[in-house]
Amino acid sequence: GAGVSQSPRYKVAKRGQDVALRCDPISGHVSLFWYQQALGQGPEFLTYFQNEAQLDKSGLPSDRFFAERPEGSVSTLKIQRTQQEDSAVYLCATVAGRASYNEQFFGPGTRLTVL
């Protein structure tokens, strides 16, 4: 595809439910980032992959959050036992090379609402 795609675009979950959010990167992009964006705030880093390797997961807020990228392409962010404070937009971004020097291309995000 032409850009980063994410699915679903919107997800409503009941508190305690597990959810899985998908990111399809731009073909060939090595680096993939997940961010959490609360309403009216800037994105906050969650985790980072280079190919299939998860190099940094220091931003994951709790052990209920888990991300994977098993084949170095599509990535899934999973949230177990969702809580109301997990409500946010989850953004995926991919980079052709080193993220610190190259442009990050963002997907449209998944808006998660936990009731």
Add this chain to the structure above:
Amino acid sequence: KNQVEQSPQSLIILEGKNCTLQCNYTVSPFSNLRWYKQDTGRGPVSLTIMTFSENTKSNGRYTATLDADTKQSSLHITASQLSDSASYICVVSGNTDKLIFGTGTRLQVFP
């Protein structure tokens, strides 16, 4: 703690007017500074990227400046259009691959 602060938090201007958004950062070491535009319901889109040695960069009606000594940047929008209504986010990169985002300035342009 590495931080990126933006001002104002929100701004309303009339179509055709100019405006300037501010960004102060404490990220060190510094690699580059970016400005992103985020339309409602969409992901951020890059406007400019500036490294330590660059002090100005333009992208159409958008002009970003950088003063690495004072750790300040500004984004100037000339002859605003209704489509400029969005959040503008200042993002700083240090010596890691992790980007540090500001909270954004929400700009509304009215006819």
